[in-house]
Amino acid sequence: MGALQAMVVCLFLVRACTTNAQVEQWKSATATYSKETDASIITEGACGYGDLHKTSYGKYSAGLSTMLFNRGSTCGGCFELRCVDHILWCLQGSPSVILTATDFCPPNFGLPTDYGGWCNFPQEHFEMSEAAFAEIAGLHADIVPVQYRRVKCHRNGGMRFTVSGNSHYYQVLITNVGLDGEVVAVKVKGSRTGWIPMARNWGQIWQCNINLEGQPLSFEVTTSSGKTLTSYNVASGNWRFGQTFEGKQF
Incomplete structure (x- = not known):
């Protein structure tokens, strides 16, 4: 292999590794859950989807804080979440779930960010369905530390x-x-x-x-x-x- 070919291969590998690192990177946030009667979020939210079961998102949906919602442009994006750093609340092995951004979690500036004001700016927070939350943490937890990363959305059928x-x-x-x-x-x-x-x-x-x-x-x-x-x-x-x-x- 010549010097030029070696340089091209090296640059390709660097770029590939960098891209993968960006995809794989985990970020820190928090998560709570909404107590719905059927263990899922089905009401019409800030993304306009209406009944989330009819739009196929169902229990694997989430409301996002201001920082993540980005004035609605994040609607439809997919996130992988896992509970971390809490031996009493997180399920063993830190299993993850894939969620779709379907709603906005509004701030409550009358409450502190560590008790009720979960979605206050600039907090990064996910409000999950009860059923999805139960797949990563115990329901006795009010709020859990999580890690999240953006992932590709896999859908059945067409848009x-x-x-x-x-x-x-x-x-x-x-x-x-x-x-x-x-x-x-x-x-x-x-x-x-x-x-x-x-x-x-x-x-x-x-x-x-x-x-x-x-x-x-x-x-x-x-x-x-x-x-x-x-x-x-x-x-x-x-x-x-x-x-x-x-x-x-x-």
Whole structure:
């Protein structure tokens, strides 16, 4: 192997190791759980997903503190969590769970960060479902120290597009997004239009002010890593508001 080839291989290995280190890096945070009657979080949250069982996230979902929520842009992202550094609360072996960001955990500045004000800025905190929390820690714990890292989202089936609005105000909720999970840009195209950029309304609900009724719909979705995927004609020309359609998957 020549000197130039050796240098290229060396640089490749360094970059690969650096990338892996970034993916593998654990960060410190805290976690609590929400006591729901069916042991999961199902109410409509700040990401706009509605019933989380219908959107496939179910008990493996979490509300994020201000620091992590990032004004809604983190909605749909996936995190691996494990309980650490507490022999009485953490389950033996520190098992981990994969969670999807589905809600915002609001701050409570009337309480200290170590007792009730878990989500006060700049705390990094996850509010989990009771069922998911029980997979990493004992339910007798009020708050546990955790480590977390971003991971790829593995989804079954394609991205889902739920349309709502009216003839002059068109909205789409995008769920079941793989890979990064976070959608940062959306375009829609009717059979009689070009590609129309949509604006984030809130969470993962996107909007535009145009009448798209009676036209087959296509969507172009871009994730936080810059990857773009186009799903052509996911909705036929006779689509109706309130319907959900499935497109391609990253």
